[in-house]
Every structure is written in structure tokens, then in C-alpha cells.
Amino acid sequence: MEKPTLPKGTRDFGPAVMAKRQFIFENIKKVFQKYGFQPLETPAMENLSTLTGKYGEEGDQLLFKILNSGDFLKDVDNTKLEARSSKQIAFDISEKGLRYDLTVPFARYVVMNRNEVSFPFKRYQIQPVWRADRPQKGRYREFYQCDADVVGTDSLICEAEIILMIKEVFKAIGITDYTIKINHRGILSGIAEHVKAENETSLFVAIDKLDKIGEEGVKNELRGKGFDEKSLTTLFHILNVKGSLTNKIAFLAATLDTTQHGMKGLRDLQEVSNILKSYGATDEHVEFDIALARGLSYYTGCIFEVKINNVSIGSVSGGGRYDNLTKAFGDKENLSGVGFSFGVDRIYDAMEELQLFPKDAQISSKVLVCHFDDESFHYGLGVLTKLRAAGIASEIYPDQSKLKKQLDFANKKSIPYTIVIGSEEVKSGELAIKNMEKGEQEKLTIDQIISKL
Amino acid sequence: MEKPTLPKGTRDFGPAVMAKRQFIFENIKKVFQKYGFQPLETPAMENLSTLTGKYGEEGDQLLFKILNSGDFLKDVDNTKLEARSSKQIAFDISEKGLRYDLTVPFARYVVMNRNEVSFPFKRYQIQPVWRADRPQKGRYREFYQCDADVVGTDSLICEAEIILMIKEVFKAIGITDYTIKINHRGILSGIAEHVKAENETSLFVAIDKLDKIGEEGVKNELRGKGFDEKSLTTLFHILNVKGSLTNKIAFLAATLDTTQHGMKGLRDLQEVSNILKSYGATDEHVEFDIALARGLSYYTGCIFEVKINNVSIGSVSGGGRYDNLTKAFGDKENLSGVGFSFGVDRIYDAMEELQLFPKDAQISSKVLVCHFDDESFHYGLGVLTKLRAAGIASEIYPDQSKLKKQLDFANKKSIPYTIVIGSEEVKSGELAIKNMEKGEQEKLTIDQIISKL
Numbered sequence: 086m087e088k089p090t091l092p093k094g095t096r097d098f099g100p101a102v103m104a105k106r107q108f109i110f111e112n113i114k115k116v117f118q119k120y121g122f123q124p125l126e127t128p129a130m131e132n133l134s135t136l137t138g139k140y141g142e143e144g145d146q147l148l149f150k151i152l153n154s155g156d157f158l159k160d161v162d163n164t165k166l167e168a169r170s171s172k173q174i175a176f177d178i179s180e181k182g183l184r185y186d187l188t189v190p191f192a193r194y195v196v197m198n199r200n201e202v203s204f205p206f207k208r209y210q211i212q213p214v215w216r217a218d219r220p221q222k223g224r225y226r227e228f229y230q231c232d233a234d235v236v237g238t239d240s241l242i243c244e245a246e247i248i249l250m251i252k253e254v255f256k257a258i259g260i261t262d263y264t265i266k267i268n269h270r271g272i273l274s275g276i277a278e279h280v281k282a283e284n285e286t287s288l289f290v291a292i293d294k295l296d297k298i299g300e301e302g303v304k305n306e307l308r309g310k311g312f313d314e315k316s317l318t319t320l321f322h323i324l325n326v327k328g329s330l331t332n333k334i335a336f337l338a339a340t341l342d343t344t345q346h347g348m349k350g351l352r353d354l355q356e357v358s359n360i361l362k363s364y365g366a367t368d369e370h371v372e373f374d375i376a377l378a379r380g381l382s383y384y385t386g387c388i389f390e391v392k393i394n395n396v397s398i399g400s401v402s403g404g405g406r407y408d409n410l411t412k413a414f415g416d417k418e419n420l421s422g423v424g425f426s427f428g429v430d431r432i433y434d435a436m437e438e439l440q441l442f443p444k445d446a447q448i449s450s451k452v453l454v455c456h457f458d459d460e461s462f463h464y465g466l467g468v469l470t471k472l473r474a475a476g477i478a479s480e481i482y483p484d485q486s487k488l489k490k491q492l493d494f495a496n497k498k499s500i501p502y503t504i505v506i507g508s509e510e511v512k513s514g515e516l517a518i519k520n521m522e523k524g525e526q527e528k529l530t531i532d533q534i535i536s537k538l
Numbered sequence: 539m540e541k542p543t544l545p546k547g548t549r550d551f552g553p554a555v556m557a558k559r560q561f562i563f564e565n566i567k568k569v570f571q572k573y574g575f576q577p578l579e580t581p582a583m584e585n586l587s588t589l590t591g592k593y594g595e596e597g598d599q600l601l602f603k604i605l606n607s608g609d610f611l612k613d614v615d616n617t618k619l620e621a622r623s624s625k626q627i628a629f630d631i632s633e634k635g636l637r638y639d640l641t642v643p644f645a646r647y648v649v650m651n652r653n654e655v656s657f658p659f660k661r662y663q664i665q666p667v668w669r670a671d672r673p674q675k676g677r678y679r680e681f682y683q684c685d686a687d688v689v690g691t692d693s694l695i696c697e698a699e700i701i702l703m704i705k706e707v708f709k710a711i712g713i714t715d716y717t718i719k720i721n722h723r724g725i726l727s728g729i730a731e732h733v734k735a736e737n738e739t740s741l742f743v744a745i746d747k748l749d750k751i752g753e754e755g756v757k758n759e760l761r762g763k764g765f766d767e768k769s770l771t772t773l774f775h776i777l778n779v780k781g782s783l784t785n786k787i788a789f790l791a792a793t794l795d796t797t798q799h800g801m802k803g804l805r806d807l808q809e810v811s812n813i814l815k816s817y818g819a820t821d822e823h824v825e826f827d828i829a830l831a832r833g834l835s836y837y838t839g840c841i842f843e844v845k846i847n848n849v850s851i852g853s854v855s856g857g858g859r860y861d862n863l864t865k866a867f868g869d870k871e872n873l874s875g876v877g878f879s880f881g882v883d884r885i886y887d888a889m890e891e892l893q894l895f896p897k898d899a900q901i902s903s904k905v906l907v908c909h910f911d912d913e914s915f916h917y918g919l920g921v922l923t924k925l926r927a928a929g930i931a932s933e934i935y936p937d938q939s940k941l942k943k944q945l946d947f948a949n950k951k952s953i954p955y956t957i958v959i960g961s962e963e964v965k966s967g968e969l970a971i972k973n974m975e976k977g978e979q980e981k982l983t984i985d986q987i988i989s990k991l
Binding site for chain 2: 087088089090091092095096097098099100103104107118119120121123124125126127128129130131132134135146149150151152154155156157158159161166169170171172174175178179180181183193194196197198201202203205207208213215217226227235238240242243359360363364365366414415448449450463464466467469470473476477478479480481483484494497498
């Protein structure tokens, strides 16, 4: 029999990795809850009618589809079957798919529970998503998303609080060198209007690559799309503005003063900045990046992207405001929403690269009780009960084995303390507790041990 | 456009339900970790070759299969396609399936990571599983399992600790009236030998129904399987033994003294009871149930089942020892393991029925800051910053709305306190804090509010 394997692009998370992942998840959760966000979980499977058409044609092809149960071929059209058209048959033999992101299920939830939800609704959701992408470094077929969204208000305090939450999470997990890039779709539209772009989308797509392909690259791409040199000069005159948020806003306000969307975007950014001040927060880490466009076309207001500096991985979080969340589900009344998502896998990789995980980010017993014989084993069980009653995670080596084997086990499992019990200890009640890292040992009673730990 | 729906047998968990579920999960996790168990997570998708053949024929049919990406029909045999044989084609067009339980993925993990894992390996795993079962009350197509297993030791302290952990979890979540039924496969084999049963399995299957169909029902079923009256009388002479664990063991030791498996089982149970005593624990809640058989045939030693008494739902946890965990994956060396699983959905339902959830089992802000105008809104942001800096989950109503609407929002979201800020409060710094349940209001400074909360 062959050794079992994992499906491509999926991973097991063993104890050491889990401890580090939980460190990130717990800190994100704590911050979300402190800001009044409430948890939601949706099923892994959604009806394909819920999922398809929401992520573009490419997205539809990356959906994992679930084969219908039972005799799934029964009602399939003969002609389709003879034509062997996988694409056409797929939807006849499968009606469910795996969640592709957390936003569409959230929108589906809001539409289905319109009457029970109190708006503005602040929800967070931490669950895996699945994409039939080609696996490569840092890209998996199963990965977690951590989303927080507010729907039912267009107040810009939501945008300000997104910035505050990102800062607070990064502080808690020890990331200090990062940039929160912010821009506004209205400003991009204003620029498009100002440079007389005929095709907004081509402009945004090209601008979004500025980081990767540089000024000349973007210009070449836009030339190919029919932009003339005058427009390009005007465009880069704007994109190259340097300075603080306030400086950039002032410059753009003078340039885009005739564009309605542009001026709305600038007012919004200014208001976000004002709100941050009222919170007692600063613009530190926040950069108004006029070239930030974000691929997804459903954003309508502020957009965000967070980069950890000096690591190979780029963006670890992103989001923005959208005004049409529930429209795709036939909702008459449009709900304005704003949200963002932490990419935990990328944060994890960055933290490994920067060696930021605290040493004690491991989930393991604090004490291993070791023993020499049946008497000390049974005595050790009483010791264990006392340790656990004091809330100290602990375990006893379950088999009668040589002491060396028991201590090796503690080392392998990164258990920091061992208590070795022999007949002498059983008699005196004075137990030898050993700090496994320092190698130091002392004799203490169980009560002394508990207060020491 | 039609209103979206959820796939049959799946559920959303909104904030109120999530809070209660997290209360259960957190308590289970805390106890698992206190006993030295470490977390593991495996992917939702496994290769079908990993899953099939592990759950019997019925189980294979309940696996959710994932349609291969791309042109999945390309290599399908023409004859199969023309025959429209769903069953045969299924494995040609899908090579992955959704996890059906947590035990098989765990076994797969152990086999794949043999050299990195330090044995005895204590792992816990809390993840959803999927079964294409017919949905009905209390039975879902997606549900969580909470498993804890130890592999690599046959020490009976594992069995004793399972009992201790169940007791500790139930104490933490407030369940007081329950029974931990324990039995041993060896004892069942001993009984089968003693009554000269030709087919052990028929006997176990029938015995397992004693609770549901009563003595006469079991007897009738066994008569149909060829058991004679003498065997049945002997059998029920054994099954009807009353008394404490010690009494039952003494009786059975006299009856099964010639059966090797039976005596091994009795010694094991006695040793578990002795170990519990050394832990300072009692047999309270533990019942030696000679009729407990548990359906799954892979158990080889002690078996457990936990029932919450006086609720409509029966068993909420079960488990046992198995000796062939990794054999199905071609492992040469057999690892003995023992584990159990909490059924969180059933525990949830039982706790609702018994009204055991603590009132504060909700994840919501503790304070809502309310405001009258732009000035008090911006002042409120500073108040919010101080509350959050003190670790108090809090939020501000994000829009300019009538006070009544803001207070209604607090009530709907079960936020226990509101702070109402008007121009007077901005001037004096004395804020009106209101206990929403009692309706009481007092004027305090922000520092006084923080120490009060």
C-alpha cells in the first residue's frame, strides 16, 4: 500500500505551527471584539447559484464543485454527455461549491437575515476558503481569511477604525515596520476624468502595477491602450506628488477641483484623518498612495492595502468600501459596507521571516511528571491533580520507561519543567523540579512548586 | 432573482449562537490543553484514496466528493459514460472528498509524520466534518467534532484521563446530571464466548439496542439470529447484574473466569478505577454498562459513551481504544491509541434545553457611546479610545441619529451599558452612564467609569 499523501495545495498544521497560528488568530479576534465586531460562521458549502458570477469568469473556474450525491448522471442531457462537455455538464452534476471567500457568504447571510440583523452590523469571520488555483509558494488551495465588515452605515468612522484595528493587531503580534496604504476610488475616478481617460478600468489596472513595473512600464501599457503623451505627463505629475497626507490632499484639491468624484474622495480622506485625530491617533504608518487601485471592481469608496516592509511577502491585508454588497442577491435597498481582511498565511510567513513569534507561543504542558516505578507513578497522579487544579497544564509520562526516555520526551515536546518522583520523594513529599532549559534543579513541596509556576 | 438559500443540512451561526458555541469550544480546548493535548488541523479535502474503505460501504456513499478541476470528462471510459453509471464514474471524475471524521485524517497525519512526531502523541482536533446524510432533527451535513486522542501507548491512564476530562468539561459548562458509560470490548468478547455465540457482531449489534428496544426486543432479534433460549437466559443473567463497578467486576470475574479476553477486560476496568483513585477522583457519574457495545468495529479495548440525563438528546460523547489506527495506511508497526469525541451540536442543544448557558455568554460590546451632534461625536471618539485602552470592548453609534435609535441599537445588540454625551458632558467631562437592564443612570468621569466596569 502506498504512503498516503495530501491533496495538492493543502497543508496539515501540526502542534508547533498551530500554536503560532493561534497566536495570530487570538490577537486578531481580541481586537475585532474590542471594536464591537461580532462573530459569524457560514457553511463550507454554498449553493453554486450563490457563488457563480460573483468573482468574474476566472473566479468561477476556480470554484471547487461538489458532486451531487446519488445517481448524479440520471437527468443529464444526452447530447451534452455525448459531446463530453465538462464545462456544460459540471453544473448539471453538481449544485454546491466550496466557499471562495467570506464576503459573498456574508452578503448572502445579510440578505437571508435582513429582519433579524440590527444595522449597522459589525461582523467578523475567521474561516478557511478554497480556490482551485495552481499551487505555488505562498499560494494554497485552502487558506484562512479573517474578515471584519460593517454594513448599514456610510460613516467614515468605519474607515478610521479599520486603520486603528490594523495598528492594534500589528502592535499585539509585534510587527512594527509596515505601511497602511490608503486611497479612494473617487480620487481615481477624478484622475481618470482629469486626464480624459476613455477607459477607467485600463487606467486603474495599469496604475496598480506601478510598484511592480515602474513608471515606464505603466506608461508603455497605457500607450498601448491609446493614452497620449500629454495625458501621461499629467497623470504622472499627479502620481509623483510627495509629502504628507495633508500636502497631497491640498495638491489634488487644486488639480481635481472640477471633478465631483475626485473632490468627494478628498473630503472623505480628510474626514478619516480628522476622525483619527479625535481618537487621539496619528497618521503614523498611514500613507496616501494615489497609485493604489486594488483589482476588485466592487469598491466604491476608500481602499486599503497593508504591506509589511522589508520582507519578501508583500500585501498582508486589504479592503475598502463597497456600496452594492447585497445587490447581487436581488436586494432592492442597497447597503453600504466597508471591510477588510487579514491574510493570516502571509502574516505567518512574514513573522517567521522576521522571527517575531514569542518563544512561549506554543501549546504544550508546562510540567511533565516522571516516575521510576508503580508506587511513584500512582503518587505522581496525585501531584498531577494538584497541578491541574491550580490551572497548570501538565501531564505524566504514561508508561514505565527509563528516566532518560521520559526526559527526552519532555525536551521533544518543549515541556519546560519536569518533576521526577522516586521512592524518596514519595516518602518526604519534597519533589525535584527541573528547569529543562537551564538544567537547574531544586527540591520543593508541591505547594511551593505551584506558587513558583 | 430568487432569494438565496443554504444547502440542505447546513447552517449559519449568527453572533448569538456563535457566542454560546464558543463558550463550549473554549472550555473543551482549555481542558484538553490542561491535560497536555496539542492542537492539530488537517485540510477539509482529503484524497478519496485516503477516505474510502474506512467507514464501511454506507460511509463511502456518504462522502462528499469534489469534482476534478478542468476537463474532468476527458479520460473517462466511453463504455462507462454510455452506461451512465454514476457510481463507476464518480471516482474517475473526482479524486478528492471532504473529511468525514477526524480520526482517519489523524491516522493519515501520524503515518505521514512518523519521524517528526514524539510518541506518545496527545492531539486534539476541533474542526467540521461533512456527511451526505439525510438531514433531520439534530443531524446535519456539516457539523463540528472535538476529538482528543493519544497514540503510542497502551497505558490505561489515558482511559482514566478521558473520564477526568469529560468530568472537567461538564463542570466548566454547567452540566451536572450525566452518565459516563464504560465497557470493554474484551468483556463483550468474553460474554460472547461464555454464551457460545457463533457470530460476535450480531450479538453486539443486538445488545447495543437494549436501551431502545428493551430485553424482549433484543431477545427476539437474537432468536432470529439462531441464539437458543439457554444462551439468552445466560446472557441476560449477566446483562442484568446491578450494583457498583466493583460489584459488577466481582460478579463477572466469577462468570467469565475461563475467557481470556473477558478477564483482560475486567483487569483493565479495575486498573482504570484504581488510577482514578490515585488521581483523587471518584467513580461518580461513571457506570459500568455491560450492554454498551458501540457500533464501530475498530475498538479493541475500553469503550465510552456519555449521556446527559433528562434531555431529549441522548449520547453527546463517545470513544474508546483501538489498536489498528494506522494499519489501514499500510503501517507495519501498529500503534495503540485511545480517544474520544465531543458532539458539540448535541451538547449545545442539551444546554439550550436545560437553559444552562450563562447570561453573559455573548460576544458584544460592553459599552455603546451615544451622541447628539458633531461635537459630542468627536468627543465620544476620545472616550472610546480610553475605554478600549482599558481593554473594554466598546463602540460608538456611527451615524448622527436620534438618541432613541441609538439606545434601541444597544438593546438589540445586548450591549449592557450606554454613555450618552451632549454638549454639557463635553464641557464638564462628567458622563452619564446607563445600565440598560436596570435602567439606572449615574454621572461619572471616564476614569470612574473604567474602574466601575
